[in-house]
Amino acid sequence: MKQFQYSRPATQQAVIDAINKPGTKIIAGGTNLVDLMKRGVTAPDKLIDINHLPLKNISIGKGGLQIGALALNSVVSEDKLVLQNHPLLSMALKAGASPQLRNMATVGGNILQRTRCAYFYDTTMPCNKREPGSGCGAIGGYNRMHAIFGASDKCIAVHPSDMCVALVALDATVIVQSKKGTRRIPFADFHRLPGEHPDLDNNLAAGELILGVEIPDNNFAKNSYYLKIRDRQSYAFALVSVAAALELDGNTIKNARLAMGGVAHKPWRLVEAEKALVGKTVSAETFNIAAQIAIQGAKTYGGNDFKLKLAPATITEALKHASGLV
Amino acid sequence: MKSKNPPEEPAHEDNFLESSRRDFLKHSGLLTAIAFTPSPLVKAAQSGLDEKIADLYEKVPVSLEVNGVKHQLSIEPRVTLLDLLREQLELTGTKKGCDHGQCGACTVHVDGHRVNSCLTLGVIVSGKKITTIEGLAKGDQLHPMQEAFIKHDGFQCGYCTPGQIMSAVACIREGHANSEHEIREYMSGNICRCGAYPNIVNAIQEVKEGGQAV
Numbered sequence A: 001m002k003q004f005q006y007s008r009p010a011t012q013q014a015v016i017d018a019i020n021k022p023g024t025k026i027i028a029g030g031t032n033l034v035d036l037m038k039r040g041v042t043a044p045d046k047l048i049d050i051n052h053l054p055l056k057n058i059s060i061g062k063g064g065l066q067i068g069a070l071a072l073n074s075v076v077s078e079d080k081l082v083l084q085n086h087p088l089l090s091m092a093l094k095a096g097a098s099p100q101l102r103n104m105a106t107v108g109g110n111i112l113q114r115t116r117c118a119y120f121y122d123t124t125m126p127c128n129k130r131e132p133g134s135g136c137g138a139i140g141g142y143n144r145m146h147a148i149f150g151a152s153d154k155c156i157a158v159h160p161s162d163m164c165v166a167l168v169a170l171d172a173t174v175i176v177q178s179k180k181g182t183r184r185i186p187f188a189d190f191h192r193l194p195g196e197h198p199d200l201d202n203n204l205a206a207g208e209l210i211l212g213v214e215i216p217d218n219n220f221a222k223n224s225y226y227l228k229i230r231d232r233q234s235y236a237f238a239l240v241s242v243a244a245a246l247e248l249d250g251n252t253i254k255n256a257r258l259a260m261g262g263v264a265h266k267p268w269r270l271v272e273a274e275k276a277l278v279g280k281t282v283s284a285e286t287f288n289i290a291a292q293i294a295i296q297g298a299k300t301y302g303g304n305d306f307k308l309k310l311a312p313a314t315i316t317e318a319l320k321h322a323s324g325l326v
Numbered sequence B: 001m002k003s004k005n006p007p008e009e010p011a012h013e014d015n016f017l018e019s020s021r022r023d024f025l026k027h028s029g030l031l032t033a034i035a036f037t038p039s040p041l042v043k044a045a046q047s048g049l050d051e052k053i054a055d056l057y058e059k060v061p062v063s064l065e066v067n068g069v070k071h072q073l074s075i076e077p078r079v080t081l082l083d084l085l086r087e088q089l090e091l092t093g094t095k096k097g098c099d100h101g102q103c104g105a106c107t108v109h110v111d112g113h114r115v116n117s118c119l120t121l122g123v124i125v126s127g128k129k130i131t132t133i134e135g136l137a138k139g140d141q142l143h144p145m146q147e148a149f150i151k152h153d154g155f156q157c158g159y160c161t162p163g164q165i166m167s168a169v170a171c172i173r174e175g176h177a178n179s180e181h182e183i184r185e186y187m188s189g190n191i192c193r194c195g196a197y198p199n200i201v202n203a204i205q206e207v208k209e210g211g212q213a214v
Helices: A010-020 A033-038 A072-079 A080-085 A087-095 A101-105 A107-112 A163-169 A273-278 A284-294 A307-323 B015-026 B030-035 B039-046 B050-057 B079-089 B142-152 B161-173 B181-188 B195-209
Strands: A005-007 A025-029 A047-049 A056-059 A064-068 A171-177 A181-186 A209-215 A222-231 A238-249 A252-261 B058-068 B070-076 B105-108 B113-116 B130-133
Touching: A010 A025, A010 A047, A010 A171, A010 A209, A025 A033, A056 A080, A064 A080, A072 A080, A072 A087, A072 A107, A080 A087, A080 B039, A087 A163, A087 A222, A087 A238, A101 B161, A107 A163, A107 A238, A163 A238, A163 A252, A181 B142, A238 A307, A238 B039, A252 A273, A252 A284, A252 A307, A273 A284, A284 A307, B058 B079, B070 B079, B079 B105, B105 B161, B113 B161, B142 B161, B142 B195, B161 B195, B181 B195
Parallel strands: A005 A047, A025 A047, B058 B130
Antiparallel strands: A056 A064, A064 A209, A171 A181, A171 A209, A222 A238, A238 A252, B058 B070, B105 B113, B105 B130
C-alpha cells in the first residue's frame, strides 16, 4: 500500500473543509477502501478519518426514519426502529457481507462502496472504471456476475450492495452536506449508470459529506422480503437479489415496491413491474406477469445469460414470500 | 468553525505533527528525501510542498489496550491492526490468511465486537480495547470455546482456528448461536479450507448449551 497522510479533523465543518482537496478520501469502516488501497486500485494521498463524528444515531424524524451515515451495518440490521418500521432493510443488511464486515461497515460507506467487478480489482487487466480509456475486460471476458440492465460498452460491472437495494425500494433519501449547505438526493438518483464515464459511480459532488439517509413512513412492514441468490449460501455477492414490498388490502395489492441487486451499475428499481402489481390479486400468475415485465430490455453478455431466467424467477419467489403465498 | 483542542480529540492533529516535522526537516536534506521516496512524495516535492513531504513521513501516535495491556505506539497510517499485532507486538496468534477480509483468519475483538483486523487501520482503532486469541485464556485455564474446539476436533491444520474461535465467542455473545442454521450463517465470515465445519458447529453448540459465560 502506498503511503498516505492521515488526519482526523475535530469537527464536521473541519471534515468538510478537508475533503474538498484533490487526492483526499474519507475513511469510515474502510472495508472497501482499505482493500482497494492494498491492491493498488486506488491510492489516495490523504485519508480523512470521520469515525468520531456524531453521525451514528437512528431515530424517527419528521420525514421518517433517519439513520446516520456512521451507523454500523450490524447495528442498523438489529435496531428496533428498523425492524419495526422497515424489516426489509434489516433483511437486506443481514444478507450482506459477513458478521465481521457488518461490524465495521457504515451506512455511508455501504452507499459509497465502488461499483466493481474482478477486472476492476485486477490491475493487470483493462478496466475503464479503474483506468478510463483502457477498455473493458469483462465484455467478451468472464462476465457471470455482470449487469443485464443499463450497462454501456464501457462498463458492465454491478453495484454489490444489498442495503442499497432495500433503500431504493423504500424511497429513501440521501442527505449530504458541503460548504454550500445541505442537499437531499433521492436514492434512485444517487448512483449513476456507467455511460461514457464508468469511473464515476454516483452523483455525490466533490466536497460533499453524507450525513445519513431518511426513509419515509410506509405500510410495507408486514409484507416485505429480501431474497438473495448467490453461488454459496452465505457471504457472497448476489448473482441476483430482489427487494419486494407490498401493501395489501385483503388479497388485493394496494401498493408495491420492487428493486433488484446484482443486475446493474446501480441498485435497480423496477417501476413498471410495480405498476403491473397495483390493483391486482395476490397470485403466482400476477407475480409472474410482473416478473416478465421487470426483465424487459435486459441485455446479457454470454456468461450471465442465465440471469434472464434467474432474475424473473427470483422476483416471483420474493413476491410470494412478501405476500405470504409461501 | 475550527476548534483547536476539543476534549474528545487527541492533540496529535496539531502538536505532534508540528514538532516532528521540525525534526524531520532538521535531520534530512530535501534531495535525499526525494531520492528515496515514492511518487506521491516526489509529486509533492515538485510542487515545492516541503511541509507535505514531512507530513507524509510522519508516524502517528496510537494508544491501544491489547489483552488488558496498554501500549503506546507510533505507526505509519498504512499499518493494519493485523500487522501491528503480529509485527510490532509479536502477538502472532492472529493469522494472516487472505489479507483482504475474505477468510476471517484475522478476526479479533475491538471493544468487544468482532472485526477483520486485516482491513482495520491501526490509527483508526487508537484508544480502543483489542482482544486477540492470546487474551482468551486465563493463565493456564483455557477459554471454554478453546476447550470445546479441542474436544470436538474443530480443526485440522489449525490456521483458521484463532479466527474461528474469536468469531465463535462473538457469535454466542451476540445471541446468534441458537440453532445449527444460525451458527452456520453467523460463522460464514470464517473460512476453513480443511472443512472442519461440522465439528466447529458442534463445539459452538456445546458451549452455547453449557450456558457458561463466554
